[in-house]
Amino acid sequence: MGYMEIIIGGIFVNNILLAQFLGNCPFLGTSKKMETAVGMAMAVVFVLVLAGVITWLLYAFFLVPYKLVYMRTIAFILVIASLVQFVEMFLKKSIPALYAGLGIFLPLITTNCAVFGACILNIDKELSFMKTLVQSTAYAMGFGLALILFAGVRERIILSRVPKPLQDTSIGLVTAGILSLTFYAFKGMI
């Protein structure tokens, strides 16, 4: 698998939100306003790439040599949880401006399936270190792209008249389905 394939696959064809269904809680939760969507997307890009790389190292240099592969789930979630804590502390002290933007989204990322799921997928596909880095970045960018596009659509939906039972999450999901359909068009590319 070439790098180009991984990038296009990660962003469009196997989009982590719309094709693999990972990270749907923040997708629906933070997409009502463009501002929050951008904040969440940035936070996910940041943490997902870091987590992808760190969990790969942990897996290859610790879990496999010590025959602890079955502990993967518990090890990864602890790494992600502490990573999020650490990133939060680091940003607060060193880059307050970025912290002000991402701050409230960071704790939510611990239970974001997109981050955890991407780490597991990297391992399951037995990617090399470089490919893990590229794949994580592509997934993160795909997440950001889908979230921001979706937030744009949702801001317009608020202005229009939606039948009462369909309001809010319901119409959101149907819209997500249509957005997912557009991403489906990339399927033939790889």
Add this chain to the structure above:
Amino acid sequence: MAKTLTQEFTKGLWEEIAPFRLVLGLCPVLGVTTTVENGIGMGLATTFVLVFSNLLVASLRNIIPSKVRIACFIIIIATFVVVTELLMQAFAYTLFLKLGVFIPLIVVNCIVLGRAEAFASKNSITLSIADGLGIGIGFTLSLAALGSLRELFGANNLTIWTTPTSVIGVQEVFGPHFQPFSFMVQAPGAFVCLGLMLCIMNLLGSK
């Protein structure tokens, strides 16, 4: 005691049926419901984790310091997720392969952590088990409902359980000439289907 055991149990089945009312834990709801079988399997795995993590969180609720409670909850939940993974590999290997990444993902399912934080850490052991069981079964039912809808129209089948030798379920429900809407079993169909189900739930609930 404000509520009885049965009330705690039944609220998970309708009033607070997790995917529809609280809109939590949607990833597996969308991801695995291409067949009824996957839906039921995923639901039962989640129920197992939910009941045991609720049990443990409730029994340790006076010991766990509040500052590190989330870390403790995550350790407890992750432990039971790994137990589930091991059990499924030993006893339901094909299902484990089909559900793939979604089994380890139970660990980040908002429902499980949500119940530990919002319910089990404040209530007695028996109530917490009833709550876990109720929410879990409600979750399983929602997955099964969405799964049957998608499989029925998308593949013209209803598969309840597959053993290595046979399939329990109905094949070709609408007869051999029915052309399935493959849209339903693919990614976009999942979103649209769930959105419309949510709409129906809203209609029924707003009476």
Add this chain to the structure above:
Amino acid sequence: MRELIKMVIVLTVLAVLSGGLLSGFRNATAARIEVQQLKFVKGPAITAILKGVSNDPIEDRFAIKDGETERKVFVGKFDDKANTVVLESFGKGYGGDIGLMVAINMEDDTIVGAAVTTHSETPGLGARAKGDPGFVSQFKSLSINDSFKVTADGGRVNAMSGATITSRAVCAAATEAGGIYQRMKPQLIEKLKEFNK
């Protein structure tokens, strides 16, 4: 301060308990998981090449040491006589290792059958090695002691058109299997005696 100590203690105790519980569970289920994995991952290939066996090759397996590595060998019984062994070997393909299950008749050193187990070749080309019975069936009844080459390299195995590298990899895997077989033959004969008792 007391709170901090309590926090550390609770977390440590929880982590230790969780680790203990998991390793216990792991040990309890390890044997069953191994059987399940073999059954679903290797099983289809084994049953395909051992048509008409009277036993369950996955139940009747043993591991022997080949230098540093431990190899799994599956036993096939025909007419209640354990005379066939199945072992897996690997050859370097286009997109990674190709696994090949080779069943060998111990009485006359001929190949009973071969099947591809794992591969990450380009779909449609190399992946055909797994689905195309025509290619792997060429190995049937050949002697395992030969070395295998595709016709382009002066051998007698017809490569799949458009998938020469994959075909070479399968040949390399078959040759490798022959090497393993010859190295371990004395041990294998001993083991088979146990199954014939």
